[in-house]
Amino acid sequence: MVIIVYSREEVIDFHKTKEIEEQVQERCNQKDAESLINNACISTSSEVTNSKISINTATKEELMTLTGIGESKAKDIIDYREKNGPFKTIEELMKVNGIGENIFAQIKENITI
Numbered sequence: 350m351v352i353i354v355y356s357r358e359e360v361i362d363f364h365k366t367k368e369i370e371e372q373v374q375e376r377c378n379q380k381d382a383e384s385l386i387n388n389a390c391i392s393t394s395s396e397v398t399n400s401k402i403s404i405n406t407a408t409k410e411e412l413m414t415l416t417g418i419g420e421s422k423a424k425d426i427i428d429y430r431e432k433n434g435p436f437k438t439i440e441e442l443m444k445v446n447g448i449g450e451n452i453f454a455q456i457k458e459n460i461t462i
Contacts, residue, residue: 358419358421358447359452362419363417365413369413401459401460401461402459402461403462404439405435409423412427415459416459417451417452417456422445422447422448425445425446426445435462437462439462442460
């Protein structure tokens with residue numbers, strides 16, 4: 350058995366991420382008069398969930414779609430890459446304050462450099 354205990358910051362970031370995901374889903378689920386708008390929304394949603402996020406070019410909002418990455422960690426990622434230059438490997442992300450092995454393990458399949 351493995352028990353993972355998240356820090357308070359990780360829990361807050363997780364809740365913020367979930368709120369954003371719910372807002373995006375709610376917008377996509379709204380009934381629009383034109384089916385074209387609905388189809389575009391569904392297409393965009395699937396593209397977002399199926400594509401990897403570049404940690405070297407992603408916006409704060411894009412980074413916040415990753416599990417466990419809220420507003421403060423997304424800002425920390427951007428600050429780190431602005432100060433140190435682009436990430437050379439995805440593992441370098443663990444040098445960012447607040448991103449440890451647990452969070453990295455959750456997002457490593459969804460990120461790229």
